[in-house]
Amino acid sequence: MKKWCIFIVLSLLVSCSARTASTQEEISMRQVGLTEPLTIAEDFFPKDMNIVALGDSLTEGVGDSTKSGGYLAYLEKKLLAHKAVKSVTVTNLGKRGSRISQLYEVINKNQDVLQQADIIMITIGGNDIMKVVRSHFFDLSYPLFEKEQKKFARKLEKLLATLRSINEEASIVLLGVYNPFGALQTIPEIEQVMQLWNEGSKEIIAQYENTLFVEVADLFAERDDVFYSDQFHPNDLGYQLMAERVYERLEAEETLDLWIRREQ
Template sequence: MKKWGLLFLLLLYCAGCSSRQTINIESLPEREVKLAPRTVADDFFPKDIRLLALGDSLTEGVGDHEQKGGYVSRLRQRFLQHKGVRTLSVINLGKRGLRLSQLDPIVAKNLDEVRKADLIFITIGGNDIMKIVRSHFFDLSYTLFAKEQKRFAKRLDHLLATIRATNRDATIVLVGLYNPFSSSLPNIPEIDDVIELWNNGSKAVLARYDRTIFVNVKDLFDGRDDVLYSDQFHPNEVGYELIARRVYEQLEQHEQMWLGRLEE
């Protein structure tokens, strides 16, 4: 009889332990598990890039003895070495002698290419300055260039608005002006300041738009005849290489802009 009593007490004790254990487990607060998102580098998945080049003879590559297509083709080689770029297609619509007012019709005729582009490069303005020089050679002044620069800025703003209305995501890169006129225009000692004025004006226009980059190349040509073609106006192969290098440096600094995923 005593054995049955002891067995009964033992069963009651075990049941109590099990009950207390169940209550303790159920009373534990639920643990919040937060999974932190892991950032994936922009170049983790190589991309297919479409590049559209617009503008004047610098985009066409006039003066390049090596016939490599100026700065655009040299840039292409750098892009293809980038681990974030799988393929690069290039549409070059550069045309010698082109002024800013003549660029609008080209854009209008190629809206489909504008729409598809991931990167849009522009060189423009040198022929606009040359038009002023030819039209007012005997009465050139800083004031005249400053007045024309304001008109140029309005046209540039219109061009960018057209491009942005067609393609809101492409990164637009404008290559600034350099000064090849120091020796050829002795009657305008302020020509260096004129180039600075036009570059600063263009840079200010670009600043009104997202995903734009202004590339200053003026310092690459200052006091250097060895980077100019025999016409002393266009870059030679050395000059184009310097431009390509400077543009690519700027693109590396803004890699998130053109290589990163677009936010919806």
């Protein structure tokens, strides 16, 4: 009788040991199967975006029939459709007629706002070119524009340095100028002038990290349907095309991805 009891006890111990070993082996195999830790996509939790816009009438939105901010209103809608963007706050500091030298005062008065910006948008240069046209209408020449463009470039460099001293992380986006004069006979090289201005601005902004130059001149070339009734400012379609171009460049240059990673 005792022998049978001992045999039964031993059988139970062996069975339990086998089941325990089998269970441990299964757990071990399952653990080995977890080759990579679980990660959450950077854009899983949408974030708030803060945009501050500086510049001239293109920033103010002159020619926008809705009076909602020109290209910035269209850009805001496109950004809100991005899965990483929860909300967009736009502070529009644009003023009609502004030249680059007048932006320094605007920047100094709004340093607190600029410090909080994720993206700083700038449209400037058109009125600086117009000043040359009005001051030298009867003796305009390409060398004159070359001289003025160099002055503009130095001011732009100072402007960017000032913005960077206020906000080291914000993406700075500068929109180029376009030709609003059409076939103005007094400036036969007007297209070359616009190209000169844009290339010079592009070279300056490339000296700073996390900056972007957006070309828009081609959007207005040889078209009448993109201008407001004054034949100078964009109309609704013109602003919409500008916003689409800006958004395309933000994505192509991974500016939005940089913002997402910075906000983690």
